[in-house]
Amino acid sequence: xxxxxxxxxxxxxxxxxxxxxxxxxxxxxxxxxxxxxxxxxxxxxxxxxxxxxxxxxxxxxxxxxxxxxxxxxxxxxxxxxxxxxxxxxxxxxxxxxxxxxxxxxxxxxxxxxxxxxxxxxxxxxxxxxxxxxxxxxxxxxxxxxxxxxxxxxxxxxxxxxxxxxxxxxxxxxxxxxxxxxxxxxxxxxxxxxxxxxxxxxxxxxxxxxxxxxxxxxxxxxxxxxxxxxxxxxxxxxxxxxxxxxxxxxxxxxxxxxxxxxxxxxxxxxxxxxxxxxxxxxxxxxxxxxxxxxxxxxxxxxxxxxxxxxxxxxxxxxxxxxxxxxxxxxxxxxxxxxxxxxxxxxxxxxxxxxxxxxxxxxxxxxxxxxxxxxxxxxxxxxxxxxxxxxxxxxxxxxxxxxxxxxxxxxxxxxxxxxxxxxxxxxxxxxxxxxxxxxxxxxxxxxxxxxxxxxxxxxxxxxxxxxxxxxxxxxxxxxxxxxxxxxxxxxxxxxxxxxxxxxxxxxxxxxxxxxxxxxxxxxxxxxxxxxxxxxxxxxxxxxxxxxxxxxxxxxxxxxxxxxxxxxxxxxxxxxxxxxxxxxxxxxxxxxxxxxxxxxxxxxxxxxxxxxxxxxxxxxxxxxxxxxxxxxxxxxxxxxxxxxxxxxxxxxxxxxxxxxxxxxxxxxxxxxxxxxxxxxxxxxxxxxxxxxxxxxxxxxxxxxxxxxxxxxxxxxxxxxxxxxxxxxxxxxxxxxxxxxxxxxxxxxxxxxxxxxxxxxxxxxxxxxxxxxxxxxxxxxxxxxxxxx
Amino acid sequence: xxxxxxxxxxxxxxxxxxxxxxxxxxxxxxxxxxxxxxxxxxxxxxxxxxxxxxxxxxxxxxxxxxxxxxxxxxxxxxxxxxxxxxxxxxxxxxxxxxxxxxxxxxxxxxxxxxxxxxxxxxxxxxxxxxxxxxxxxxxxxxxx
Numbered sequence: 048x049x050x051x052x053x054x055x056x057x058x059x060x061x062x063x064x065x066x067x068x069x070x071x072x073x074x075x076x077x078x079x080x081x082x083x084x085x086x087x088x089x090x091x092x093x094x095x096x097x098x099x100x101x102x103x104x105x106x107x108x109x110x111x112x113x114x115x116x117x118x119x120x121x122x123x124x125x126x127x128x129x130x131x132x133x134x135x136x137x138x139x140x141x142x143x144x145x146x147x148x149x150x151x152x153x154x155x156x157x158x159x160x161x162x163x164x165x166x167x168x169x170x171x172x173x174x175x176x177x178x179x180x181x182x183x184x185x186x187x188x189x190x191x192x193x194x195x196x197x198x199x200x201x202x203x204x205x206x207x208x209x210x211x212x213x214x215x216x217x218x219x220x221x222x223x224x225x226x227x228x229x230x231x232x233x234x235x236x237x238x239x240x241x242x243x244x245x246x247x248x249x250x251x252x253x254x255x256x257x258x259x260x261x262x263x264x265x266x267x268x269x270x271x272x273x274x275x276x277x278x279x280x281x282x283x284x285x286x287x288x289x290x291x292x293x294x295x296x297x298x299x300x301x302x303x304x305x306x307x308x309x310x311x312x313x314x315x316x317x318x319x320x321x322x323x324x325x326x327x328x329x330x331x332x333x334x335x336x337x338x339x340x341x342x343x344x345x346x347x348x349x350x351x352x353x354x355x356x357x358x359x360x361x362x363x364x365x366x367x368x369x370x371x372x373x374x375x376x377x378x379x380x381x382x383x384x385x386x387x388x389x390x391x392x393x394x395x396x397x398x399x400x401x402x403x404x405x406x407x408x409x410x411x412x413x414x415x416x417x418x419x420x421x422x423x424x425x426x427x428x429x430x431x432x433x434x435x436x437x438x439x440x441x442x443x444x445x446x447x448x449x450x451x452x453x454x455x456x457x458x459x460x461x462x463x464x465x466x467x468x469x470x471x472x473x474x475x476x477x478x479x480x481x482x483x484x485x486x487x488x489x490x491x492x493x494x495x496x497x498x499x500x501x502x503x504x505x506x507x508x509x510x511x512x513x514x515x516x517x518x519x520x521x522x523x524x525x526x527x528x529x530x531x532x533x534x535x536x537x538x539x540x541x542x543x544x545x546x547x548x549x550x551x552x553x554x555x556x557x558x559x560x561x562x563x564x565x566x567x568x569x570x571x572x573x574x575x576x577x578x579x580x581x582x583x584x585x586x587x588x589x590x591x592x593x594x595x596x597x598x599x600x601x602x603x604x605x606x607x608x609x610x611x612x613x614x615x616x617x618x619x620x621x622x623x624x625x626x627x628x629x630x631x632x633x634x635x636x637x638x639x640x641x642x643x644x645x646x647x648x649x650x651x652x653x654x655x656x657x658x659x660x661x662x663x664x665x666x667x668x669x670x671x672x673x674x675x676x677x678x679x680x681x682x683x684x685x686x687x688x689x690x691x692x693x694x695x696x697x698x699x700x701x702x703x704x705x706x707x708x709x710x711x712x713x714x715x716x717x718x719x720x721x722x723x724x725x726x727x728x729x730x731x732x733x734x735x736x737x738x739x740x741x742x743x744x745x746x747x748x749x750x751x752x753x754x755x756x757x758x759x760x761x762x763x764x765x766x767x768x769x770x771x772x773x774x775x776x777x778x779x780x781x782x783x784x785x786x787x788x789x790x791x792x793x794x795x796x797x798x799x800x801x802x803x804x805x806x807x808x809x810x811x812x813x814x815x816x817x818x819x820x821x822x823x824x825x826x827x828x829x830x831x832x
Numbered sequence: 833x834x835x836x837x838x839x840x841x842x843x844x845x846x847x848x849x850x851x852x853x854x855x856x857x858x859x860x861x862x863x864x865x866x867x868x869x870x871x872x873x874x875x876x877x878x879x880x881x882x883x884x885x886x887x888x889x890x891x892x893x894x895x896x897x898x899x900x901x902x903x904x905x906x907x908x909x910x911x912x913x914x915x916x917x918x919x920x921x922x923x924x925x926x927x928x929x930x931x932x933x934x935x936x937x938x939x940x941x942x943x944x945x946x947x948x949x950x951x952x953x954x955x956x957x958x959x960x961x962x963x964x965x966x967x968x969x970x971x972x973x974x975x976x
Contacts, residue, residue, distance in 0.1 A: 241940055241959050248947040249956070273943045298956070299969050 063108045065377065067153050070097040070104075071146060072508050078142045079511045081127075085134035095124045101149070112162055113152045115265050119173045120145045126177055141172050143512070167275040171238070174277050216262065220310070223261045224284050230258075230292055231310040232281040235303040243275045246301045251281065253296050258285025282310060376538060378498050386494045392487050399480045406473040414466050421462050428456055496537070496686070503581045503590070504532035506545045510552060510579055517556050524574040525560055534581035536588050540660055540680055544590075547653040547664070551592040551676045552577065554650065559596030559674055569671065571595065584679070587662075587704060593675040599668040601625050615825070626666045626674075630654040658811045661687065661702060661794070663760055679704075687780060689797070689807060691773035692756060694738045695746035698805040699769070700778050700797055705810035707757045707764065709772060714753060722824060726755065726766065733757060733766045736817050741792070746770065760811035763818070767808075776800075780807060791816050848968055849881030856882035857975060858903060862893035862921065863910040863937060868960070872908055872937070875967050890916030894924045897932070906933045906975060908958070911945050919949050926953040935974050937962075 074097045080090040098121045105113035120142065126132040148169060152162040220229055232254065236246040247263070247270035254260050263270060264280040285292060289307035297305045435448050507529050518525040536544070560566075560575035567573055578593040601622065608614045608628045620628075630650045657664045661681045668674035681687060681704055689700030690709075710728065717724050717735065724735040735755065739746045755766040778797035794809035849857050859881050863869045873883050884904060887893035890913050897904060907925065911918040918936060925932045936949045936957040946957045955974030958967055 242938075242943055242946060242957070244943045245946045245950070245957065249950050252950040252953075255951075271944075271947055299973055300966065 060108055063104050063110075064153060064157055066104055067101055069377075070101045071150055071153070073097040074101075074149075075143070075146050075512055076508055078139060078146065079515060081134050082136075082139045082515070091124070091128050095121070095128055098124055110152070110156055111266060111268060113149060113156070115269050116145070116148065116152065116166065116170070118264075119170055119177075120149075122177045123173050132176060138176060141169070141176060144169055145173065165274075167277075171275075171277040178278075220261055220282055227284045229261065229282050229310040230285055230289055230307050232283065232292055232296060233306040234279050234281070234296060235305075236275070236277060236279065237301060237303045238275060238277065240301050244273050246298070247276055247279045249298055249301060250279065250296045250305075253298070254281055254283050254285075254292070257287050257292055257295060258283045376499070376501070382494065382497050386491070386498065389487060389491045389494055393484070393491065396480060396484045396487055399476070399483075403473060403477050403480060406469075406476070410466065410469050410473060413469065417462055417466050421459065424456060424459055424462075428452075428459075431455075492686070497535075499538045500535040501538050501541055502532060503534050503536050503541065503544075503588070505541055506548060507532045507579060507581070509545070510548075513549065513552065514556065514577060517553065521556065522562070523556070523560055524563055525556060526574050526576050528576060528578045529580075530578065531581040534583060534588060536581075536680070543656065543660055544678075544680070547656045547678070548579075548590065548592070550650070550653050551678075552579065555592055555594040555596065555674070555676075559594035559598075561597050565597075588680050590678040590680070591675055592678075593673060595673040598670040598672055598674050599626055599629065599666070601668075601670070604628050623665070623667065626668050629666060630664065658760070661704070663811070686777055687807075688775060689778040690756065690775055691799070691805065692738075692754070692767075692769040693771045693773055694742070694769050695744045697742075697744060698773065698799065698803065699738065700776075700805050700807045701756055701758060701767070702794075702807065702810060703775060705758045705760055707759045709757065710755045710766075711752050712755055713751070714749075717753070721828075723821065728757065728766075731764075733764060734817070734821070735766045735768055736813070737768045739768075739770075741813075741816075758810045758813070760814050763814045765814060765817055767813070778805070778807065847880030848972055849876055849879040856880050858882045858884045858905045859971075860885040860887065860893070860896060860900065860904045860907045862887040862890065862907060862913070862918065864888050864913040865910070868910065868937065868962070871962050872967065875962070875964050876971065879968060881971075889913045890918055890921030890924075893921045894928075897925050898928055901929060906935065906971060908935050908937050908971070909949075909954070911936055911938045911942055911949070919945055919952065922949055922954055923952055933974050935971055 074094055077087075077090040077094045077097070081087050081094070084090075098117055102114050102117040102121060105111075105117060123132070123138070123142070127134060127138070132138065148162075148164075148166055151164065155162040232250075234246075234250050236243060240246065247265075251260060251263065251267070251270060260281055260283045262282040265276055270276070270279065281296075283292070287295075289309065292307045293305045296302070296307075431452075435452065438448055439445060510529065511527055514525055514527040555577050560577070561569070561571075563573045566575065576595045578591065580591045580593070582589050605614075605620065605625055605628070608625075608631065609616050611631075613628060613631045614620065630653070654664050657678055657680070662679050664676060664678045666674060666676050681702075688703040690703050690706050692699050692701060708728075710726075712726060716726050718726060720732070724737070725732050726735060727733075733755075737748075738744075739748070750770070754769050754772050756769060756772070757764060757766050759765075776799070778799075780795045780797060792809055792813045794807045794812075796804055796806050799805050849859075851857060857880075859876055861869050861872050861883060863872070863886070869886050873886070877883060885896045885900060887896050890909075892915075893907065893909065894916070897907060909918040909922055913921075916924075922934050922936070925934060930953070932953075934949075934954045936946055936954045937960060938946050938957055939960045949957065956970045958970050
């Protein structure tokens with residue numbers, strides 16, 4: 048094993064996984080890009096680069112299974128890049144399946160074991176496409192290569208094989224050959240052979256008797272494992288002619304074809320232009336013997352069907368994403384620099400404060416000494432007074448005495464002046480430093496939040512694949528348009544956002560976009576569009592998921608809501624309100640349950656999850672034109688802006704994002720409708736809830752004025768009556784212990800500047816609470832009739 | 833069966849187990865299963881091979897090989913056997929005679945051991961269940 052890279056180096060591995068995951072993501076994105084536009088050379092180059100980096104990284108951390116597999120993928124990519132292979136559906140499918148395997152390999156490695164699924168089918172598929180002889184199954188690929196005339200096979204060798212060798216490999220071979228001719232033997236193995244995984248070693252053993260085997264592709268270790276490789280290349284130094292080598296490495300029923308040719312070591316292949324990938328390489332000959340001697344005999348577990356494997360990968364997408372994003376946060380180094388800058392400012396501030404505290408000490412001692420002088424002088428004045436009196440009695444003029452006193456005690460008047468000016472100056476510095484510190488803390492706070500901010504692309508990037516796969520399985524043609532993927536969001540929010548977003552997108556795919564024939568009949572283009580857009584709106588981030596599908600069938604929504612008792616039949620709903628009924632629990636308009644969106648959990652789950660993030664979700668729709676889900680979220684979970692209000696002796700914080708406006712009203716403005724307190728704001732009638740009654744606080748309800756904070760979540764509004772408004776402040780949310788979290792209407796707590804604890808109001812819960820009450824009382828009344 | 837004419841009949845097959853100079857190929861079968869031994873023996877004898885010895889385990893196989901050497905041209909070696917397994921026996925035989933022609937007989941699923949044997953110097957392998965054509969092919973290919 049290499050001695051300069053410890054494969055167990057945690058740090059290195061972490062870096063590798065983080066990098067590998069981003070490479071995989073890039074691969075996937077660009078593969079989807081070339082599916083749309085096969086001539087997108089930038090994307091192809093990007094894919095090639097990503098695969099190459101991945102391979103290099105895998106080799107560095109000695110993840111040979113990944114390096115070897117990526118190598119195969121790279122072969123195919125190289126052919127695509129040099130326009131030898133056209134990008135078609137089969138190629139894209141195979142590449143995507145390969146990405147899934149790579150993901151799986153990474154995941155398995157991260158869990159501490161080694162991927163041992165059977166990927167021979169995919170491998171031969173890859174090899175089959177590369178050799179340009181692909182038919183529908185891997186078996187066919189091998190059969191065909193068997194039938195191929197030597198001449199054409201040769202052509203394949205010369206066009207394809209050099210790309211399998213990096214410049215470094217060539218160099219390595221050249222060195223090991225020490226001037227002798229290297230023969231490249233390309234052997235195609237028969238897959239029908241019951242022990243088709245043995246062939247590679249069998250030929251190796253044969254070749255070993257003819258000369259020195261320098262290198263094999265795949266690696267010797269790979270050959271030794273229980274895997275079937277349709278094609279293996281051997282590089283040997285031998286005195287024998289290539290004919291003899293061909294003849295002796297042909298094994299009946301094991302090999303389908305054998306091609307041997309001299310390898311021109313001098314001229315590195317010109318198809319490989321990338322930088323050299325540094326790999327762990329003891330001299331090959333040594334390596335081979337060591338491995339032969341030491342390689343423990345291991346039996347592999349039963350092969351797993353690739354298809355199943357892929358399916359599994361897809362269904363476990365969620366779990367995996369959690370893994371892959373892990374606890375590693377990639378931060379732009381500029382942000383760290385900025386943070387460092389701010390911290391250094393804070394350090395300077397601290398130094399200034401130290402200085403100020405020293406100054407205060409100096410001033411204090413100055414004050415003491417001045418005080419002492421003052422006292423002494425005062426004392427001597429008192430002592431002198433009788434003498435002065437005597438002198439006046441002795442007929443000295445008062446004026447003279449006064450002059451004497453003034454001369455002696457004049458400085459009593461300004462004895463504190465020096466102290467005072469020093470003190471003033473120091474207080475001035477203190478104030479400005481405190482202001483600096485305030486600003487600095489604010490910046491620091493923001494900078495730290497910025498560090499936690501990651502572009503929403505982290506989750507958006509998963510959607511192209513999802514949409515592609517789903518639209519295929521639904522037989523719909525759908526194009527996904529992503530916008531604003533650079534919009535940044537707190538990492539914790541992003542992690543929680545994936546599921547609801549996925550749900551919405553699936554919903555649009557499944558229920559929104561119509562089948563192509565329906566679309567055509569409606570005069571729409573066959574291809575449906577889904578828009579995924581993120582943008583900033585003040586302190587909020589807005590995510591929109593729109594489609595140009597059929598829209599929401601409002602009539603059936605209303606009917607269903609009435610059927611389920613969600614709304615009263617006579618209730619007059621605005622369109623917006625009607626659409627948002629779909630977020631109610633137990634609501635699902637899909638006529639049949641599909642495995643894509645209708646799994647018994649409706650959009651109410653989406654709303655719950657979004658509200659957990661202090662966000663809101665609404666839907667708008669126009670029949671025949673499509674629907675649009677809008678999710679609004681605070682940028683961060685940890686800190687919110689709150690409106691502090693007082694109720695009795697308690698201070699509550701209302702998230703400013705849910706505050707619409709506030710009013711000061713007189714008690715007589717409150718009207719009663721249906722036993723409910725309401726008041727008019729412009730044209731609207733807003734129902735009121737008294738926070739003191741809701742939270743059972745004992746307070747005086749009389750006062751000249753009442754303060755009403757109008758809060759809203761989604762499209763619901765209500766007025767919260769409080770005793771007074773205190774003001775706006777940033778509040779840090781601290782979760783409440785389990786015992787208290789059950790109190791509805793409370794989202795958490797915060798500690799205010801003066802140390803008192805204030806509860807944070809959960810507006811959406813509060814609204815639900817009041818609506819439930821309202822419904823309950825309405826129900827009671829209707830029963831009484 | 834020897835041909836009487838200098839020009840063999842086109843219908844008459846020359847038995848596979850006989851060298852060009854007419855000598856039968858001498859085979860030793862090492863296998864703990866009587867059934868397999870019998871099967872191999874039947875297949876090979878029918879083609880003119882001469883079964884000179886059989887052994888029921890690796891140790892016995894090695895012993896007999898040394899005893900008969902150089903009067904054995906080929907050994908079929910089962911991999912899983914009591915006392916001494918086939919791979920070890922192969923190793924010992926190769927150690928004793930590096931040109932020994934040993935063909936491994938293996939059940940499916942022992943790919944790793946087959947690979948190991950091939951690296952150690954086994955000439956070929958046969959996969960159980962035995963198939964007449966394959967046995968002959970592999971045995972012959974290992975003698976050439």
